[in-house]
Amino acid sequence: MDRSPFSTPPWGVWTDGEDEEAIECRRGEDEDDPWRHLESVESAETQAFVAAQNARSRRLLDRHPWRQRLAQTVDRCLTFRRVSCPRLQQNGCYYWLHTGDREARDVIVRSRQVDEHFGGDPGEGGAELLLDPAWASEQTSIYAYSFSPSGKLCCVVLQEAGSDWLSLRTIDASTGKRVEKSDPTWSKFTFGVSWISEEAYLYKRAVEVVGAREMGVPDPAFGLFLHRVGSDPELDVNVLPFGSLFTNKPLVCESLPSRPGQHRWLFVDMYKSTNPESETFLVELKSDEADEVKDNLSRSRRWLSKGFTGLTTYIGTLCDRHLFISTDTSHERGRVVSYSDEAIGAAPVDGLVPMDELVGESSDVIQSAHLAGRSKVLIIVYMRDACSALAFFDAQTGRRLADVTTDVLPESAAISEVSARPDSDDFYLKVETLISPPYVVVGRVVECEMTLARLLAADEEDQKLVCRREFYQSHDGVRVPLFICHAKDLRLEDGMRRPTLLHAYGGYSVSLQPFFDPFFVTFMRELGGVFAMACIRGGGEYGRAWHEAALGAYRTVAFDDFVSAARHLQETLTEPSLTASYGISNGGLLVSACMVRQPDAFGAVISEVGVHDLLRFHRFTLGRLWMGEFGNPDDARDREYLVKLSPLHNVQAGERYPHVLFTTADHDTRVVPSHSLKMLAELQSKPHGRSGRVLGRIYENAGHEGGSFRPLGRVADSTDTCLCLRRH
Incomplete structure (x- = not known):
């Protein structure tokens, strides 16, 4: 019985019969960190290693008979007006x-x-x-x-x-x-x-x-x-x-247009790490002279929050009231609070300003809030089970006016951008899905009545894929959202095992919501695959507790959530040899950590600009800010668990690992290239069992964010990734 669209598993064999050739790289004398010399990106030795990795991957991928076909699909997916x-x-x-x-x-x-x-x-x-x-x-x-x-x-x-x-x-x-x-x-x-x-x-x-x-x-x-x-x-x-x-x-808190004699406040939020925890204060802006601004910032603070217990985000100003989103340990999913000019002015210097609650906490997480219309409407974008929901409130009383359910906001969608002003009745929303390019919706507020309409018509190609959201139980019984997408004419109920690409992030309180990527769409259209995205713990999909469940020493919770998602998919849709994992940045850490922990769960692994060395991340660029997420490698107690979590330090000789593609970029000043280079060297140097091929791609004139390849430069990037899945 043909169990998939391929006569052989898409990442199970290599069809050209080539042997894995060695890439020479000097192993250092430090057994705990033998590849430290690869941290020097500009050294001749590192440059030679990079050139050898790119030469190998280019030799294997450029001549593949599917390259042109996949590149054309990626190009079509990118050919839309952004x-x-x-x-x-x-x-x-x-x-x-x-x-x-x-x-x-x-x-x-x-x-x-x-x-x-x-x-x-x-x-x-x-x-x-x-x-x-x-x-x-x-x-x-x-x-x-x-x-x-x-x-x-x-x-x-x-x-x-x-x-x-x-x-x-x-x-x-x-x-x-x-x-x-x-x-x-x-x-x-x-x-x-x-x-x-x-x-x-x-x-x-x-x-x-x-x-x-x-x-x-x-x-x-x-x-x-x-x-x-x-x-x-x-x-x-x-x-x-x-x-x-x-x-x-920093943001200036004032109404539009400004009124003579009105107080103007500068809102400043301070962070000690990448955790969503800030201390926030206001200072009055009486002039734009540097000496006076500097003196006010140091001597005239009125605090909105102290102690790094949550996050405070400025919304806007309505007459003499300033509105904020506030989260803390008691209101971790967010509420809208306001401060009056009178209360701010009466507060003692360096003291806390008393607040008024306008919109209380709900079961959904507040993503953002915006003032719109001369009717003084407050637009709140909520996150409900990893998708966006829209609600409108009276900005003066906090009374809920309406929720929005409309065809222009699909169920499995996210609102990634909002443009609104309190002196304009029009507002705009950018809507993202996993199966079609993002689009913009225009809304209008007329006497507290809201209308929504899509600005540009949908393309027929957008209707060829489908997406649904379901839930699975993780290893400890926790319910986790999972998006499953595929071609509309692919019948999943026929019992066939399909090639499946599983994606997740699981860190920094980042909520993984639907977004468009040509790689995912090409995988579904050309490789007949199923794409799945798991909203695992470590993210912010359900507020602070969801993030803290996989923080520091508890990072394994995110890893176990991800493997549980793979096992759930393998019960009905796929099998381990047909399951590929894909992660970017912290998600790259996720997929490489799951690979070394449970290599039998996946047939292929793709890690883009990933964090792989959890013992030295804090020594590069702004990596010190990540210690709130992972812990401090210089602290003996944290180092004890970090060495067990770090993918680089847990590669085992003799283990049978899946096929692997690691990518990084020469201008990545956030997750420096040495993370991926050291992981490549470690995997390629260890004697393995019957393991998959380990490939590396180091992109030139590119940085950490995918946008640095955008948009047409991503054709080669996404094509390489698809080819690895086709070849593996």
């Missing part, structure tokens, strides 16, 4: 990111007629092209952008070759022309600058820039710097040194 939500500015124009069918990067476009021009190519008769980053280099992309209060200026955050190191450029929001001779640089994780006036903004920057971009050293200290438009960035003032902490994007 657009962000339109954002209305005070100058009356809407701005959004646009990438055409065949374009290589996002550009910023503008229009006053969003309903007419949205989605169309910029040019004559359509939206106006404001900024194309291609003028800088082929590797330059837009990371974020922020407008001045009047909307006349725009500061664009630029990313080079996928690196987390960023530069800033201020342009005229009407012409796109540069307004400064020199640009601030040495910024990192700047998700848009914070304009505090028409002439000045705040941004994050390394305090000492000497050697800051070297991968083999920890990142330097950072601070919050004030830049005055037109001045030399070398003269920017560090108004808030972070020390060992870090911050998100």
